[in-house]
Amino acid sequence: MKATTGHEIVNQNKEFTFFSWSIQGTVNPIPVTKAEGVYFWDVDGKRYIDFSSMLMNANIGHQHPKVVKAIQDQASQLCFVQPAMATAPRGELGELLSKVTPGNLKKTFFCLGGAEANENAIKIARMFTGKFKILARYRSYHGATYGAIALTGDYRRPPVEPAMPGVIHFLDPYCYRCPFGWTRETCHRECIKHVEEIIQYEGPNYIAAIIMEGVTGSNGIIIPPEDYWPRLREICDKYGILLIADEVMSGWGRTGKWFAVDNWGVIPDIITTAKGITSGYIPLGAVIVSDQITKFFDDKYLFAGLTYSGHALACAAAIATIKVYEEEGLIENAVNLGKSLGQYLEDLKLKHPSIGDVRYIGLFSAIELVKDRKNKEMMGSESMIEIGKFLRAHGLSTFIFHNMVLIAPPLCIDKEQLNEGLDIIDQALELSDLSVVKD
Numbered sequence: 001m002k003a004t005t006g007h008e009i010v011n012q013n014k015e016f017t018f019f020s021w022s023i024q025g026t027v028n029p030i031p032v033t034k035a036e037g038v039y040f041w042d043v044d045g046k047r048y049i050d051f052s053s054m055l056m057n058a059n060i061g062h063q064h065p066k067v068v069k070a071i072q073d074q075a076s077q078l079c080f081v082q083p084a085m086a087t088a089p090r091g092e093l094g095e096l097l098s099k100v101t102p103g104n105l106k107k108t109f110f111c112l113g114g115a116e117a118n119e120n121a122i123k124i125a126r127m128f129t130g131k132f133k134i135l136a137r138y139r140s141y142h143g144a145t146y147g148a149i150a151l152t153g154d155y156r157r158p159p160v161e162p163a164m165p166g167v168i169h170f171l172d173p174y175c176y177r178c179p180f181g182w183t184r185e186t187c188h189r190e191c192i193k194h195v196e197e198i199i200q201y202e203g204p205n206y207i208a209a210i211i212m213e214g215v216t217g218s219n220g221i222i223i224p225p226e227d228y229w230p231r232l233r234e235i236c237d238k239y240g241i242l243l244i245a246d247e248v249m250s251g252w253g254r255t256g257k258w259f260a261v262d263n264w265g266v267i268p269d270i271i272t273t274a275k276g277i278t279s280g281y282i283p284l285g286a287v288i289v290s291d292q293i294t295k296f297f298d299d300k301y302l303f304a305g306l307t308y309s310g311h312a313l314a315c316a317a318a319i320a321t322i323k324v325y326e327e328e329g330l331i332e333n334a335v336n337l338g339k340s341l342g343q344y345l346e347d348l349k350l351k352h353p354s355i356g357d358v359r360y361i362g363l364f365s366a367i368e369l370v371k372d373r374k375n376k377e378m379m380g381s382e383s384m385i386e387i388g389k390f391l392r393a394h395g396l397s398t399f400i401f402h403n404m405v406l407i408a409p410p411l412c413i414d415k416e417q418l419n420e421g422l423d424i425i426d427q428a429l430e431l432s433d434l435s436v437v438k439d
């Protein structure tokens with residue numbers, strides 16, 4: 001049956017398809033039929049401002065005509081050939097990726113999304129180094145397949161363990177709740193030093209790689225101190241460990257640079273990415289490796305492969321997407337509007353006692369809500385649900401993680417649209433203010 005009304009679409013979706021990360025009986029999806037720029041519409045014509053770029057991937061905005069046209073043109077010429085064959089868009093995209101990624105990053109293995117990118121990066125790191133352990137952080141998400149979920153540190157891992165063996169987690173540079181008990185003023189960078197201690201305990205000769213999100217995304221936009229990435233780079237060099245930047249969410253202009261590591265001038269050995277590479281128009285993931293790793297495989301067998309690796313439609317979409325970032329100055333817009341966003345969030349913090357912390361870099365930001373600023377007790381789930389309902393009722397869609405509201409709109413957003421969304425969030429926070437503990 002072809003569903004047409006909102007009710008029918010939702011019911012059919014719910015009856016015959018699973019929804020991610022949720023109790024199936026409780027989901028209440030928006031039946032979406034149309035999207036353009038920073039907005040999307042439900043089947044009844046209600047407009048929503050997309051304040052999270054869907055899942056922080058629709059970076060260029062929705063239905064960009066140039067990308068839609070590139071997909072149509074490629075589809076009418078050649079949708080797909082098997083991955084042992086060469087196509088023009090695959091090679092052109094590979095070359096483009098070597099240009100937009102930092103330093104000597106050279107060759108790309110294509111896959112379908114972020115989890116697969118991380119799976120293949122781990123294989124490549126293990127093959128290249130001959131070592132097997134991987135270090136990753138607790139407040140992280142690296143994907144839901146069994147290798148990627150093993151890397152993931154957050155609540156989504158334990159229920160599905162045992163996953164891939166050999167991953168050791170370490171603590172995060174989460175300055176608002178420093179795991180070592182310091183404040184920004186008294187910080188001694190234990191978050192860096194303890195990584196070196198863990199390396200010594202685990203044995204540098206067994207550790208293939210450290211993987212970290214460029215800027216931690218879904219776990220709350222955790223922006224590391226200035227010297228964090230550079231010092232982790234030094235530690236990796238000292239012990240012969242590869243450094244993998246998971247730029248699935250933090251890449252593609254999101255932080256005001258092509259990739260988040262560019263903010264600190266760091267060149268990882270491998271970048272994994274997906275999401276903004278095509279802005280979600282066609283699924284695509286990529287593992288981009290250094291020149292040294294590229295050369296290593298010149299005479300070694302690459303134990304990696306996927307039927308859809310280098311899919312022509314996806315590659316054509318990515319080439320067009322990258323042109324849009326460049327031609328429309330979207331990364332510059334992320335820098336400029338990022339300043340307005342940051343200022344607005346600082347003002348909100350002065351106004352709303354339920355805000356414990358605001359964090360922002362480019363158009364990548366989070367508001368962390370607490371019941372009590374003194375002891376930082378997290379805002380309860382009932383209040384967060386109320387906020388979510390308010391935002392939805394007022395036509396704003398965004399990503400809420402535990403006690404945090406994430407704000408990561410498409411990079412094509414203008415100041416008026418940004419303020420339109422922020423004003424709705426401002427009103428919603430009056431609800432969480434009601435839950436603040438009174439002295």
Ligand SMILES: Cc1ncc(COP(=O)(O)O)c(C=O)c1O
Nearest residue numbers: 113114115141142143213248249
């Ligand atoms: C940092 C990071 N890595 C990996 C992934 C997994 O990507 P995918 O859902 O495309 O498999 C995500 C998804 O949100 C992510 O944020």
